[in-house]
Amino acid sequence: MAINDKTLEDKLTKVRHQLHQHPELSNQEHQTTLFLNSYLETLGYHIVTPQKLLTGVIAEIGPSESNVIIGLRSDIDALPIAEKTGLNYASVNEGIMHACGHDFHMASLLGAAELLADQANKLTGRVRLIFQPAEEIHVGAQAVAEAGGIKNLNAIIGFHNKPDLKVNEIGILSGGLMAAVDQFKVTFRGQGTHAAMPQLGNDPIVALTSTVNTLQTVVSRKTDPQSPVVVSVTHIDGGSTWNVLPDVAWFEGTVRSFDLASRQLAREQFYQIVNGQAATFGLAVDISWIEGPNVVNNDSELTPIVIEETKQHAKLLTPKPSNAGEDFSYFSQKVPSVFAFIGSAGTTDWHHDDLIIDDRGLLPAARWYFYTANRLLAHFSGTTTNDR
Ligand SMILES: [Zn+2]
Ligand SMILES: [Zn+2]
Numbered sequence: 001m002a003i004n005d006k007t008l009e010d011k012l013t014k015v016r017h018q019l020h021q022h023p024e025l026s027n028q029e030h031q032t033t034l035f036l037n038s039y040l041e042t043l044g045y046h047i048v049t050p051q052k053l054l055t056g057v058i059a060e061i062g063p064s065e066s067n068v069i070i071g072l073r074s075d076i077d078a079l080p081i082a083e084k085t086g087l088n089y090a091s092v093n094e095g096i097m098h099a100c101g102h103d104f105h106m107a108s109l110l111g112a113a114e115l116l117a118d119q120a121n122k123l124t125g126r127v128r129l130i131f132q133p134a135e136e137i138h139v140g141a142q143a144v145a146e147a148g149g150i151k152n153l154n155a156i157i158g159f160h161n162k163p164d165l166k167v168n169e170i171g172i173l174s175g176g177l178m179a180a181v182d183q184f185k186v187t188f189r190g191q192g193t194h195a196a197m198p199q200l201g202n203d204p205i206v207a208l209t210s211t212v213n214t215l216q217t218v219v220s221r222k223t224d225p226q227s228p229v230v231v232s233v234t235h236i237d238g239g240s241t242w243n244v245l246p247d248v249a250w251f252e253g254t255v256r257s258f259d260l261a262s263r264q265l266a267r268e269q270f271y272q273i274v275n276g277q278a279a280t281f282g283l284a285v286d287i288s289w290i291e292g293p294n295v296v297n298n299d300s301e302l303t304p305i306v307i308e309e310t311k312q313h314a315k316l317l318t319p320k321p322s323n324a325g326e327d328f329s330y331f332s333q334k335v336p337s338v339f340a341f342i343g344s345a346g347t348t349d350w351h352h353d354d355l356i357i358d359d360r361g362l363l364p365a366a367r368w369y370f371y372t373a374n375r376l377l378a379h380f381s382g383t384t385t386n387d388r
Contacts, residue, residue, distance in 0.1 A: 003118055005363060008111060012366060013359040015039075016107035017089035023078030023098045026134035029055040032076050032106075036131050039110055043117040045129070050147035056133040056140065058149050060126050061116055068125030068380040070373050071156035071335070072112060073328060074105040075135035084353040100350050101161040101357050104365070106131065108159075108342075111366025116373065125377040128153065138181070138293050141330035154380040155302055156337045157372050158328045159365065162319070163346025163357060168364045170310050171319025171341035174303040178339070179230075179256040180263050181292030181325030186211070186274055187250040188238075189284040195243040204249035205238050207281035211274055212236065212251060218269045223262050230256040230323055231266065256323045258295055294329040299336040302376070306338045309375040314364050324350065342368060 024032050036057040037047060045059035056076060060069075083090045083097040091097050098104075109129055116127055130149055134140030150156060160178075165171060188208055193201025212233045223229045231253070238249025255270070257263040271287060278285035310316050319341045328339055342365045345358035 003114055008114060008366070009360070009363045011114075012107045012111045012362040015110055016103050016359060016362060019103040019106055020098050021089045021092055023091050023093055023096045023103070025080060025096055026077040026137040026140070027055060029076050029133050033057055036076070036106065036110070040113060040129070043113055044120070045113065045117070048128070050149060052147040053133070053143065053149070056144065057129075057131040058144070059113075059129045061120055062123040062126035064126070066125040066381065067152070068377055069128050069153050070125065070376045070380070071128045071130055071150060071153040071331075072109060072369050072373055073130045073132055073156055073158035073331065074109040075102045075132050075140065076106055077102060077134055077136050077140070079136055079351060081351065081353050085356050087356065097353065099352060099355050100136065101163075101344055101346075101355070102135065104161045104344055104357055104362065105159070107362050108365035109369060111362060112369035112373070115366060115370040123377065124381045127373050127377070130156070135327050138325065138327040141327040145330060145334060150331055150335055153335045155299070155376050156331050156335045157306065157339070157369070157376070158331070158337070159340040159342045159368065160326060161344035161357060161361065161365070162341040163344050163349055163355065165317070165341060165343030165345070167343050167345050167358055167361045168314050169317055169343035170314045170364070170368060171317040172298070172303060172307050172310060172338065173318050173321070174298050174300050176258040176295045176297055177319070177321050177341070178296035178326040178329070179258055179321070179323045180295045180329070182255040182263070182267065183252070183290040183292055184255065184270065185250060185252040185288045187248060187286045188278065189248050190281075192247040193245050195245055198245060201245050202282060203245050204247070204283055205245065207277055207283050208236060208238060208249040208251060210281075211277040214273050214277060215270065218266055218273070222269045223265055227259050227262045228257070228323070229262050229266050231270070256325070258321065293325040293327045294333060296326050296329045296339045297332050298338050299332075302336050302338050305375060305379055306340075306372050309371055310340070310368060313367055313371055338372070340368065
């Protein structure tokens with residue numbers, strides 16, 4: 001029996017509030033995992049979570065003899081943020097909040113799970129639901145992949161809620177949707193001395209400020225203006241008082257980019273400038289560079305198919321790519337994928353302690369997973385879609 005939209009929306013709203021109230025940090029999502037497991041078991045899903053995954057759930061539905069499998073992904077972790085929404089379903093876990101809306105993602109995917117279970121005998125292939133841990137620290141997708149969680153998938157889709165999009169608006173584009181993320185820390189080591197006698201030491205602070213300014217030329221003079229890159233120094237530190245020059249000064253920050261060539265070029269230029277500045281000022285320097293997620297890259301063959309399907313059920317937009325990172329990129333490097341932005345009509349942006357998102361966005365998101373899964377099953381199994 002088909003599920004009534006209103007009934008489903010009410011159910012998903014309750015589910016999201018429950019999840020919102022009990023957020024858990026990356027790789028500690030134990031209660032969330034239990035909740036998802038029991039929900040999916042009740043719907044008749046086959047739980048296939050690899051033993052290696054201590055949190056997160058992977059579950060399948062559809063004809064076991066079919067070789068066509070479409071993956072639907074949601075992340076499940078929350079952030080170390082003290083919630084200030086004042087909602088009656090605000091977090092009861094002190095200092096932890098679903099401030100990125102991963103509760104919204106989970107509830108939507110459970111909604112799709114309901115719709116798929118309802119049509120289970122009509123599915124033309126298998127659908128694998130992937131509730132992935134630890135997105136915020138960018139290690140969960142890789143852990144899922146290494147545990148075998150994306151094995152044999154024909155395609156995988158996912159989305160991030162977008163507070164600045166309205167309910168029922170869905171943004172999809174071919175190519176790079178979310179940025180590659182790099183993180184750096186640079187430490188200059190000189191020799192401290194009395195502030196009044198700089199000639200007796202070797203000042204790391206002047207070298208640091210000169211370097212921070214010169215790094216702005218990476219984007220303005222080196223990388224291709226047609227390919228966006230951001231270099232941000234976000235934190236500097238050195239010294240402890242007004243009349244002493246320190247031994248050490250350091251800064252850290254991040255680089256964002258949308259293609260591999262720009263990513264590599266920005267890194268090379270960064271090293272060249274920092275090492276050059278260290279040589280100019282006669283200082284020792286350490287550069288630590290941490291590669292974060294790659295670009296979330298939407299597959300050029302599948303994206304038009306997903307767009308075509310999405311248009312029939314929601315208001316389609318061409319979104320502005322986001323400079324934020326998303327570890328879904330790990331999946332999109334291995335399996336043809338499409339990632340979307342779905343409207344959650346929020347009061348502010350991701351990672352804010354007062355973000356409130358609109359539950360009316362849940363049903364469109366659940367339906368997007370459901371219809372896209374069916375469309376891609378049809379694409380890969382060479383049949384037409386179910387009547388809807
Ligand atoms: Zn986030
Ligand atoms: Zn997020």
